[in-house]
Amino acid sequence: MTHWLYLHLRAIAHAVRRLAGQPLGTLLSALVVGIALSLPAGGLLLLDNVAGMARGLSGTPEISLFLELDAGEAEVAAIERRLKDEAALASYRFVPRDEALAQLERSGLGDVLGGLTGNPLPHAFVATPASEDPAMFERLAAEMQTWPRVAHVQLDSAWVKRLHALLELGRSAVLMLAGLLGLALVIVTFNTIRLQILTQRQEIEVSRLLGATDRFIRRPFYWFGGLQGLLGGGVALGTVWLGVRALAQPVAALAESYGAVFAITGPGPQESLAVLAFAAFLGWLGAAISVRRHLAGG
CATH class of the missing domain: 3.30.70.3040 (Alpha-Beta Plaits)
Incomplete structure (x- = not known):
């Protein structure tokens, strides 16, 4: 167990050094991932807030x-x-x-x-x-x-049915968008890891000659993709929170014009963890596909 943890900590340190060694590329990749993920994350958050505002304006069924x-x-x-x-x-x-x-x-x-x-x-x-x-x-x-x-x-319940139908339609559209953007982010990570493998080709060959296993060689790339996705998830959350701050005052004025008290809310702890986990998974998935494709057979 201690040896397994040591290997992963070493792989994480290696991935962090790679990310820190190319700050501009890391920043641009995080921005691409973050902005793309902020669209579906912000869409789902907007739907939840619209549902809450509609219930506040229409009363409890x-x-x-x-x-x-x-x-x-x-x-x-x-x-x-x-x-x-x-x-x-x-x-x-x-x-x-x-x-x-x-x-x-x-x-x-x-x-x-x-x-x-x-x-x-x-x-x-x-x-x-x-x-x-x-x-x-x-x-x-x-x-x-x-x-x-x-x-x-x-x-x-007539308005409840209409509201549920509209929200379900909106959620379906946002999930489709999330799927398409998620695929695009996997492709972005795939190409990033491919370039990493090409630049480290000689280092990888030397490691194999010294007896390094495929799992040992692949592990830093997995962590590189996961950490890159995690950084993008953080950018997505920051983008969503900036949007919430920007819309807070206009939404409050709109609710007040209807005689209601409503404040737009940002993502909670569970939603934030879900965004970070999803972003990290996309990064890991792109890295895993790229590593298996470009390191297969050595």
Whole structure:
């Protein structure tokens, strides 16, 4: 284990010396990788922020349960117990028929309601699901419609479906872009490692004559590609954060014009680690393909 760690530390040191020995080339490669990765990373971040802003502007989607007009306190209590036991719900509230009528009167319909001899409105519950998945809404609505004394269930999920459809379309487009750019970055690393192998051809031959194994020779190139990708991932995160800082004020002004409070957020720790890991993997993959292609058979 100690010998294995020593070999990898030695390979890392060798790769770092190579990167530091050509600062301009390292900087340009990191910029190419970083700018390319910042496009899909920023796109996914933008989609997440747009979804949060849309939820803030449109409110939380809800499910309304309207009971039958003659439903009494026992039936109301039974429905409330069912709602309390439903794990898929985040919260619920009871709207008595008298309160619903008072809300309509306050909304400017007092003249219309004044001609009624009684209260035509039923008791109701307004439930908020824990998830905004449209399939969850449909399942809950279908289940609640079968409950005793429930006359009608109304979904507030039309905008949720449209939002999910748009976000899925956006994510698919961003993932396709990430795949294409990832392929381009693998090619860039492939050519970089190929040039490294060509410039070190004599050194590699001497190492083989001295008994170096293929694994020993290839290991620094793997680390070179991985570290180059990691540097590019850092540039991508920096680019995304600069974009977040630049858009923070315009987005806040837009949200304020709609009467909402919203602030665009940058990538969190998990997203940042994912970008760095993906960039390092692309660098390693390009290096692995290049090494296997140009060092095969010696």
